[in-house]
Structure formats: structure tokens, C-alpha cells
Amino acid sequence: MTYKNNLDQTVFLVDSLRTIGYDVVIVNQPTYPENLVQQNPPIIDGGADYIERNAMAHVALYQALK
Incomplete structure (x- = not known):
């Protein structure tokens, strides 16, 4: 997760947020089969x-983090 700043430098968003005191939580919402027993x-x-x-x-998730 990067972006370009005004000086055209690549900045890592997570590092920037942590530097100013934010906690960063990345949520993975994977792809999965609906039913493991069914053939397709x-x-x-x-x-x-x-x-x-x-x-x-x-x-x-928020309740667990709290």
C-alpha cells in the first residue's frame, strides 16, 4: 500500500500511519468454496x-480489538 507524495516519492502508507501514532489493521476477506462436500x-x-x-x-473484529 503505497502512494506518491508531492515530491514524486513513493511513501508506504502503513509506515506513515504508524509513525504518526495510528494502529493499522489489515482485514483479509478471502475467496472460498460455499460447500466443501459438493463437487463444484x-x-x-x-x-x-x-x-x-x-x-x-x-x-x-472491532470488539476483539477493543
């Missing part, structure tokens, strides 16, 4: 899953 199960894209399920996953 539909694939679930964790980041594009139901918004309600993603919201509850984030709520649980």
Missing part, C-alpha cells in the same frame, strides 16, 4: 459477500 460448489468472494455478513464480521 459456488465460490464466495469474501469481500463481495453480503454486506450484512461483512458488517457483522467487522463488528466482531
Whole structure:
């Protein structure tokens, strides 16, 4: 996770945030098969899953971090 600053230098976002005192948490929402028993199960894209399920996953994460 990088960006270019005004001097056209590459800056690492996570390092910049940590330097100014922020904690950085990166959430991995993987792709996985819906059913492990089925021969060709539909694939679930964790980041594009139901918004309600993603919201509850984030709520649980924030409660665990708290």
C-alpha cells in the first residue's frame, strides 16, 4: 500500500500511519468454496459477500480489538 507524495516519492502508507501514532489493521476477506462436500460448489468472494455478513464480521473484529 503505497502512494506518491508531492515530491514524486513513493511513501508506504502503513509506515506513515504508524509513525504518526495510528494502529493499522489489515482485514483479509478471502475467496472460498460455499460447500466443501459438493463437487463444484459456488465460490464466495469474501469481500463481495453480503454486506450484512461483512458488517457483522467487522463488528466482531472491532470488539476483539477493543
